[in-house]
Amino acid sequence: MVNKEFKKKKGFGAKWIWIVVPLIAAIVAVAVSSKNSSKISLVGVIGKACQCARGTPKYSGIVEDCCCDYETVDRLNKEVLHPSLQELVKTPFFRYFKAKLWCDCPFWPDDGMCRLRDCTVCECAENEFPESFKEPNRLPLNDLVCQEGKPEAAVDRTLDSKVFRGWTEIDNPWTNDDETDNDEMTYVNLLLNPERYTGYTGPSARRIWDAVYSENCPKYLLQESCQEEKILYKLISGLHSSISVHIASDYLLDEATNVWGHNLTLMYDRVIQYPDRVRNLYFTFLFVLRAVTKAADYLEQAEYNTGNTNEDLQTESLVKQLLYNPKLQAACPVPFDEAKLWKGQSGPELKQKIQHQFRNISALMDCVGCEKCRLWGKLQVLGLGTALKILFSDDGQENMVQALQLQRNEVIALMNLLNRLSESVKFVHEMGPTAERLTEGHLFGRTKVLISSLKKIWSRILQT
Numbered sequence: 307m308v309n310k311e312f313k314k315k316k317g318f319g320a321k322w323i324w325i326v327v328p329l330i331a332a333i334v335a336v337a338v339s340s341k342n343s344s345k346i347s348l349v350g351v352i353g354k355a356c357q358c359a360r361g362t363p364k365y366s367g368i369v370e371d372c373c374c375d376y377e378t379v380d381r382l383n384k385e386v387l388h389p390s391l392q393e394l395v396k397t398p399f400f401r402y403f404k405a406k407l408w409c410d411c412p413f414w415p416d417d418g419m420c421r422l423r424d425c426t427v428c429e430c431a432e433n434e435f436p437e438s439f440k441e442p443n444r445l446p447l448n449d450l451v452c453q454e455g456k457p458e459a460a461v462d463r464t465l466d467s468k469v470f471r472g473w474t475e476i477d478n479p480w481t482n483d484d485e486t487d488n489d490e491m492t493y494v495n496l497l498l499n500p501e502r503y504t505g506y507t508g509p510s511a512r513r514i515w516d517a518v519y520s521e522n523c524p525k526y527l528l529q530e531s532c533q534e535e536k537i538l539y540k541l542i543s544g545l546h547s548s549i550s551v552h553i554a555s556d557y558l559l560d561e562a563t564n565v566w567g568h569n570l571t572l573m574y575d576r577v578i579q580y581p582d583r584v585r586n587l588y589f590t591f592l593f594v595l596r597a598v599t600k601a602a603d604y605l606e607q608a609e610y611n612t613g614n615t616n617e618d619l620q621t622e623s624l625v626k627q628l629l630y631n632p633k634l635q636a637a638c639p640v641p642f643d644e645a646k647l648w649k650g651q652s653g654p655e656l657k658q659k660i661q662h663q664f665r666n667i668s669a670l671m672d673c674v675g676c677e678k679c680r681l682w683g684k685l686q687v688l689g690l691g692t693a694l695k696i697l698f699s700d701d702g703q704e705n706m707v708q709a710l711q712l713q714r715n716e717v718i719a720l721m722n723l724l725n726r727l728s729e730s731v732k733f734v735h736e737m738g739p740t741a742e743r744l745t746e747g748h749l750f751g752r753t754k755v756l757i758s759s760l761k762k763i764w765s766r767i768l769q770t
Contacts, residue, residue, distance in 0.1 A: 364738075370585055371537065372592045374638040379588060380735045382637055387595070388732050390628045391725040396497065397621040398612040400722065404491045404715045405684050411673035413517065478716060480661055480691035482668035496685075496722065499678055501549070502556035502566075506676035517670055518542060522663040534647055537593075538660050542667065544590025545686060547583040548730040550576040555733050570741035577734065578741050584734060590690075591727040596642035597693035598724055602629040604710050605717065644697040657698065664691060689723025692716040 365376040394400055519542070554573035559565045577583050598605070606629060610621040648657050668687050674680040692712065699710060 365581075365584060365588070369588045369592055371533075371540070372589060372642050373640050374592060376588060378637050379592065379731065382634055383591075383728055383731050383735075386631050386633050387628070387724075388728045390624060390631070391721070391728050394621070394624045394628065395722055395725045397610075397624065398614060398617055399610045399621050400718055401495055401497050402493050403496055403681075403685055403718050403722070404493055405681055406491055407494075407677060407680060409672040412669055413673055414513075478688065478691050478695055480664050480668070480694045481688050482665050482672075494681060499681060500556065501552045501678075501682040501726065503553045503558050503569075504676050504678055505558070506674075506679050510675045511679075514670055514674055515546065517673075518546075518667050522666045522670075532656065534656055534660055537647070538663065540586045540589050541593060541690060543583060544586035544588075544593075544727075545690060547577045547587040548590065548727050549682075549686070551587075551730040551733055552726065555729075555737075568737065570737060570744055573734075573737070574741040574745040578738050579745075584738070587727070587730055587734065591724075591731050592638075592641035593697075594690070594693045594720070594724050594727060595638075596640065596644065597696040598720065599629065599634075599639075599641065600644075601696045601710060601712070604712065605629060608717070642697075648698065661694075664694065685719050686723045686726060688716065689719035689721075692720045693723075 368375050369379065551573060554569045554576065556566060557569035557572065559567050559569065577587070605625060610618050610625070612618055612621075648654070668684075668691060671680060671683040671687055674683050695716075696710065696712075
């Protein structure tokens, strides 16, 4: 009797082993498939998929806290902003950025390591800089050196005040770097150092964004935060989304064969599946665009002198075309209304608090362990800080030309940031629907595998 009962229990346990083991195997298979989804090469798939999917737009109506709707933003970006900005950032004046790339992290020891050569910043040739960027005689003690310690072109330390009318060497109150200390600066050709995937991942990269959000820009609670704090969060979230889009749009799909392309699954995982991140991207784009249009008179009067008359005239023409485009002025004259902020008795104190938080975010860029990531992080944070400086200066728009002081590096950062946001908005608008279909199709395929496995398991149960 005991042996019979034991055999019965033993048989019952064996049945469940045959049930549980395949079930676990099916779940593991689906999990592994999901984990590897972001590494799928999308070169061939994208070629077959419709790249210009149309239909009911997922994002419509007025962009939150702004004065333009999504449809207008997409149309203006495609017809006006993106083409103009693409030309502008390639001009000699706007393609060179002055950056301090060797700073120690003020918050923790830098332990970031990059896997790829693409993480480093390319050096600039001696004859590459515009003549007006150089001094006639090089001073041995004051020469700038490029990233790997090799001598490079000496930079005129008084360049901003002498060459560019109306601009001066002055620190930005919203950012951390000392922009007047040319001894520690080097010029970088942005066209030779594109923002793309570098292999900079892991704890070091995550720690940067964790510090940005948790210590300086926590996600707001609607009941507890004021409008200004919400806007700071949305700006940083929008910038973060834009950077993620840049990485996904120019991704190393196969390291062995050096194949680059779009990684739409990565873009879906990091941005598209979170509607608030897409909305914050559009918000940040309009915020920076508003800063550029508000400073239009000032930017129009600046001299974009690099020593090449023809190219400088082209740069001035492109700037004016961007600032005074009739389509932009008619459809979206005021992308963002900054006049409603900093009101009440606590306004000045709140402004100082948020300014301090943004300066901390700026300082965190020195902790980025990837040189190229640090370069683009510094540029885009300075660009955003310049937009904040323009929009939240104490003087009104009527005194903008007289009261506002911008240095050349701020304007270069501002326009390059607007271009990067424009590229991200365009890529999300054009490729977002395709990314959703590809990801949903992949999820559907994994679901079918799981259902098939469960059917087989159920069939075994019925047979026992």
